[in-house]
Amino acid sequence: MRRAIAAISVVALAGCAASGVQVKEEQLAQFEPGKTTVQDVVASIGKPSNQMLLPDGSRVLVYSYAQVQTRPETFIPIVGAFVGGADMKTNSATLTFDRAGLLKTVSASSGATGTGMGLSSGASAPDRVPDQPRQAP
Structure with missing residues (x-):
């Protein structure tokens, strides 16, 4: 029984991945322009994922984050190739600063994308990104 629980835990953890710096809107709300x-x-927040120095001397900090969760059925031998997939959630925060290094603007975005293989292409279920992937009409 312990081996079965351990095996399930390993498979579940193997299907997760995250990258970048996650910034929440509440964190951004504490920053005041000027x-x-x-x-x-x-x-x-920490070191940004990307930093740009623009020709006019202003600066842009970008914090990007992505988290991918492989759908459990992907790990089913043979069947997984036909019904598996993954779901990805992303967020990004962009902060622009003037030449003096003072905050000018803050913007944030978030997204969700699902991928499916075989029969799961376009299928939706709980905790999945609805109607993803899909073909444009």
């Missing part, structure tokens, strides 16, 4: 500095943001 007052918050680049250093304030980095001290609060």
Whole structure:
């Protein structure tokens, strides 16, 4: 019984992956345009996923995050190739700063994408990204 539980746990964990820095809207709400500095943001959230210095001297910090969960049926031998898939959730926060390093704007986005193989293409079920993948009409 213990071996079965251990095997199930290993399979479940093998189907998860995450990358980047997840930033929540509540974290962004603490930053005030004209007052918050680049250093304030980095001290609060951490190093950004991407940083750009623009020709006018302004700076952009981008925090990107992606989490992928493989659907459990993907691990079923033979059958998984026909009914498996994965679901991905993403979020991104972009903060722009003026030449003096003071915050100008904050924007955030989030998304969800599902992939399916064989019969699960376009199928939806609980905890899956609804109607993903699908073909355009």
